[in-house]
Amino acid sequence: xxxxxxxxxxxxxxxxxxxxxxxxxxxxxxxxxxxxxxxxxxxxxxxxxxxxxxxxxxxxxxxxxxxxxxxxxxxxxxxxxxxxxxxxxxxxxxxxxxxxxxxxxxxxxxxxxxxxxxxxxxxxxxxxxxxxxxxxxxxxxxxxxxxxxxxxxxxxxxxxxxxxxxxxxxxxxxxxxxxxxxxxxxxxxxxxxxxxxxxxxxxxxxxxxxxxxxxxxxxxxxxxxxxxxxxxxxxxxxxxxxxxxxxxxxxxxxxxxxxxxxxxxxxxxxxxxxxxxxxxxxxxxxxxxxxxxxxxxxxxxxxxxxxxxxxxxxxxxxxxxxxxxxxxxxxxxxxxxxxxxxxxxxxxxxxxxxxxxxxxxxxxxxxxxxxxxxxxxxxxxxxxxxxxxxxxxxxxxxxxxxxxxxxxxxxxxxxxxxxxxxxxxxxxxxxxxxxxxxxxxxxxxxxxxxxxxxxxxxxxxxxxxxxxxxxxxxxxxxxxxxxxxxxxxxxxxxxxxxxxxxxxxxxxxxxxxxxxxxxxxxxxxxxxxxxxxxxxxxxxxxxxxxxxxxxxxxxxxxxxx
Amino acid sequence: xxxxxxxxxxxxxxxxxxxxxxxxxxxxxxxxxxxxxxxxxxxxxxxxxxxxxxxxxxxxxxxxxxxxxxxxxxxxxxxxxxxxxxxxxxxxxxxxxxxxxxxxxxxxxxxxxxxxxxxxxxxxxxxxxxxxxxxxxxxxxxxxxxxxxxxxxxxxxxxxxxxxxxxxxxxxxxxxxxxxxxxxxxxxxxxxxxxxxxxxxxxxxxxxxxxxxxxxxxxxxxxxxxxxxxxxxxxxxxxxxxxxxxxxxxxxxxxxxxxxxxxxxxxxxxxxxxxxxxxxxxxxxxxxxxxxxxxxxxxxxxxxxxxxxxxxxxxxxxxxxxxxxxxxxxxxxxxxxxxxxxxxxxxxxxxxx
Numbered sequence: 001x002x003x004x005x006x007x008x009x010x011x012x013x014x015x016x017x018x019x020x021x022x023x024x025x026x027x028x029x030x031x032x033x034x035x036x037x038x039x040x041x042x043x044x045x046x047x048x049x050x051x052x053x054x055x056x057x058x059x060x061x062x063x064x065x066x067x068x069x070x071x072x073x074x075x076x077x078x079x080x081x082x083x084x085x086x087x088x089x090x091x092x093x094x095x096x097x098x099x100x101x102x103x104x105x106x107x108x109x110x111x112x113x114x115x116x117x118x119x120x121x122x123x124x125x126x127x128x129x130x131x132x133x134x135x136x137x138x139x140x141x142x143x144x145x146x147x148x149x150x151x152x153x154x155x156x157x158x159x160x161x162x163x164x165x166x167x168x169x170x171x172x173x174x175x176x177x178x179x180x181x182x183x184x185x186x187x188x189x190x191x192x193x194x195x196x197x198x199x200x201x202x203x204x205x206x207x208x209x210x211x212x213x214x215x216x217x218x219x220x221x222x223x224x225x226x227x228x229x230x231x232x233x234x235x236x237x238x239x240x241x242x243x244x245x246x247x248x249x250x251x252x253x254x255x256x257x258x259x260x261x262x263x264x265x266x267x268x269x270x271x272x273x274x275x276x277x278x279x280x281x282x283x284x285x286x287x288x289x290x291x292x293x294x295x296x297x298x299x300x301x302x303x304x305x306x307x308x309x310x311x312x313x314x315x316x317x318x319x320x321x322x323x324x325x326x327x328x329x330x331x332x333x334x335x336x337x338x339x340x341x342x343x344x345x346x347x348x349x350x351x352x353x354x355x356x357x358x359x360x361x362x363x364x365x366x367x368x369x370x371x372x373x374x375x376x377x378x379x380x381x382x383x384x385x386x387x388x389x390x391x392x393x394x395x396x397x398x399x400x401x402x403x404x405x406x407x408x409x410x411x412x413x414x415x416x417x418x419x420x421x422x423x424x425x426x427x428x429x430x431x432x433x434x435x436x437x438x439x440x441x442x443x444x445x446x447x448x449x450x451x452x453x454x455x456x457x458x459x460x461x462x463x464x465x466x467x468x469x470x471x472x473x474x475x476x477x478x479x480x481x482x483x484x485x486x487x488x489x490x491x492x493x494x495x496x497x498x499x500x501x502x503x504x505x506x507x508x509x510x511x512x513x514x515x516x517x518x519x520x521x522x523x524x525x526x527x528x529x530x531x532x533x534x535x536x537x538x539x540x541x542x543x544x545x546x547x548x549x550x551x552x553x554x555x556x557x558x559x560x561x
Numbered sequence: 562x563x564x565x566x567x568x569x570x571x572x573x574x575x576x577x578x579x580x581x582x583x584x585x586x587x588x589x590x591x592x593x594x595x596x597x598x599x600x601x602x603x604x605x606x607x608x609x610x611x612x613x614x615x616x617x618x619x620x621x622x623x624x625x626x627x628x629x630x631x632x633x634x635x636x637x638x639x640x641x642x643x644x645x646x647x648x649x650x651x652x653x654x655x656x657x658x659x660x661x662x663x664x665x666x667x668x669x670x671x672x673x674x675x676x677x678x679x680x681x682x683x684x685x686x687x688x689x690x691x692x693x694x695x696x697x698x699x700x701x702x703x704x705x706x707x708x709x710x711x712x713x714x715x716x717x718x719x720x721x722x723x724x725x726x727x728x729x730x731x732x733x734x735x736x737x738x739x740x741x742x743x744x745x746x747x748x749x750x751x752x753x754x755x756x757x758x759x760x761x762x763x764x765x766x767x768x769x770x771x772x773x774x775x776x777x778x779x780x781x782x783x784x785x786x787x788x789x790x791x792x793x794x795x796x797x798x799x800x801x802x803x804x805x806x807x808x809x810x811x812x813x814x815x816x817x818x819x820x821x822x823x824x825x826x827x828x829x830x831x832x833x834x835x836x837x838x839x840x841x842x843x844x845x846x847x848x849x850x851x852x853x854x855x856x857x858x859x860x861x862x863x864x865x866x867x868x869x870x871x872x873x874x875x876x877x878x879x880x881x882x883x884x885x886x887x888x889x890x891x892x893x894x895x896x897x898x899x900x901x902x903x904x905x906x907x908x909x910x911x912x913x914x
Contacts, residue, residue: 249724
């Protein structure tokens with residue numbers, strides 16, 4: 001793009017600057033783009049569709065559970081609904097959510113690169129995702145599958161007569177999209193950092209993306225292998241997991257969770273990265289314990305591979321192996337605790353503004369704390385015997401996945417919306433939405449902790465009458481939550497047309513992505529940035545320049561990070 | 562009958578010796594969790610208010626770093642979690658320790674019901690009557706997919722995995738009716754795979770047992786199967802004798818030994834070539850797919866009863882060493898002899914059901 005090279009940072013108002021958005025307008029230019037920012041938006045659009053498909057399934061589940069007898073849908077339909085909800089939300093929303101949208105968009109910008117290392121591979125990753133999404137949509141439209149997102153054998157391989165094969169194909173292809181994105185990020189972080197961007201000058205979001213990518217690349221193949229084995233058993237009658245053929249159903253669980261527990265960290269680590277960016281920016285303070293937060297991500301990624309059997313404490317595994325997995329599960333909780341304390345301490349003596357992203361960040365810290373501590377409860381061996389497969393587990397992982405990841409995703413989306421679109425979203429609507437989501441979320445999922453300890457098992461279409469009060473509370477909360485999720489769908493597109501121009505740096509944040517135009521040009525920076533400082537140097541920024549950054553203008557010194 | 566089974570409550574009933582112990586652990590976990598949640602929420606709210614931005618141009622010139630604090634909040638949660646670990650693991654080990662001197666009740670999970678058979682032969686579906694104060698061992702198997710036998714009021718749960726035996730035990734404390742749930746998703750009517758455990762005073766239980774229609778006991782059914790499937794044609798002659806076998810140490814042809822417990826007996830029926838007894842040719846055919854889960858359980862019950870019949874006087878009934886899993890010698894019958902049917906051998910005149 002030679003035309004961009006002579007592009008000045010301050011352009012006269014009558015001349016519309018060339019950005020990644022307006023450089024071309026054809027459909028082809030979007031569908032065949034190799035620009036990481038455009039691919040990020042393709043993912044954003046696609047996963048938003050899936051979020052609302054998964055959300056619709058959740059809505060029907062919550063309506064069905066309003067009465068003990070479950071009158072809305074039949075038992076089989078209910079089982080399909082929670083399967084659709086799980087499969088779609090895990091693989092088609094949560095796993096790609098932050099990495100494939102915000103990560104794709106931001107990673108090159110944050111490290112001062114023109115694009116990801118392999119732009120074509122990035123586009124392939126999107127198309128693999130789209131193909132897997134088409135499989136999933138076909139599965140749903142043909143009537144769905146009823147195995148639960150965990151595909152436990154022998155039910156999935158030998159007993160279910162729903163569209164399990166399509167669901168498995170969808171997840172199988174989806175995995176390759178994950179692997180390619182992870183691979184791309186790893187290479188990009190290793191090879192594409194701009195001059196001066198050392199590892200310890202990288203924003204913490206990049207560290208969390210790196211840790212996430214390592215997990216994606218190493219864990220996802222195991223899922224592919226597992227699903228392939230299920231297919232071989234199903235079609236060729238080879239006894240692998242089915243005891244009737246001489247297989248071992250517990251082996252499936254070991255293999256499934258060897259992927260799916262690390263996958264939990266694929267879902268939460270990016271959220272943690274977003275929160276580190278938000279808390280520092282809206283406290284205008286350097287992060288407390290940068291190295292601890294960065295290495296905590298790597299520690300979570302590493303130890304996360306060694307805790308899978310904590311999903312299997314009541315399957316009959318030996319006391320010895322259970323105790324080892326319990327211990328490792330406690331150990332993986334330590335770096336998460338470190339992060340929570342460090343974010344909180346970052347606020348100390350800061351200059352805190354409760355804009356939408358910060359409200360989301362605060363919500364994240366609180367809800368993640370609850371989710372993490374209840375996870376510690378579940379890691380405790382004797383306790384898990386009672387809580388396993390009850391609503392306590394449901395509440396726990398929704399506090400992590402929805403209270404954590406989705407909250408971080410929304411916070412990040414609002415935070416970087418000005419960079420992505422060039423327009424400010426309506427702040428008051430954003431704040432109201434963040435509060436609605438927080439309240440709705442807690443009303444939905446807190447009663448489920450009580451319900452779980454009382455003993456209500458998960459995946460129940462109907463339930464004993466004594467559990468109704470909690471289920472009604474939960475469904476009421478879900479309706480509030482739904483409003484919170486629909487609102488951004490209205491005001492974010494609204495802002496594209498009517499929002500006020502954002503300028504380069506509306507939050508006065510450090511970080512290379514704020515040094516370029518909003519929206520950025522296709523090649524991100526007019527000249528290759530040079531980094532001279534550690535990230536989040538809000539205190540030094542003032543000391544050096546004598547005056548704070550002015551919104552929309554680049555800093556007086558060439559590049560300060 | 563206790564009408565309170567369906568009443569609204571905040572906290573589950575405690576009706577087994579395990580329940581109270583689990584709840585103590587829960588309260589410790591809850592206290593730690595509430596403390597840290599309140600601490601974090603309070604700090605965030607306080608900081609957000611105390612350090613709120615007063616002017617748009619405000620950039621605090623501070624960079625707070627504190628290694629000591631960092632180390633502290635690495636270590637404190639870790640120590641608190643060590644307490645959780647040892648407490649929880651100890652409790653788990655005790656819950657999972659094989660039950661001794663227990664009444665063994667057979668439970669079969671199948672889509673979508675729990676089939677229960679008492680040692681005396683009494684059968685129930687989706688119900689389980691048990692005496693209070695006595696250790697009950699559930700010997701469980703699945704006919705199809707994975708189920709999970711869960712009694713919230715007892716705080717116990719165990720997956721029932723097809724292809725193997727699963728066991729769990731409890732000592733009920735409070736007479737009353739409590740829920741049985743299937744906790745592992747098992748197909749369309751998973752939510753209907755529920756039932757009630759009825760805890761009775763021992764005398765009442767005996768009366769209930771006496772009044773209920775008796776079917777063949779599992780051991781008697783096993784004895785009959787032993788004949789009809791032709792097992793008796795070989796065992797005792799070309800194949801090892803099974804009298805007094807249960808829980809003894811069996812020498813295998815590869816030079817190792819194995820304890821003849823439930824799992825070994827099951828394996829030897831389904832996959833006889835897996836562990837071949839030393840000195841015998843591997844000629845036994847596999848019975849995989851031919852015997853129902855209940856029939857396998859009955860055969861094992863029968864072989865157990867032979868061990869009991871050989872009694873303490875029988876040389877083979879006494880294990881040479883302690884079994885590897887740490888449980889004591891367990892050649893006593895699983896149910897008190899007084900309650901045993903007078904003759905567990907197949908009655909030639911008895912007609913099968």
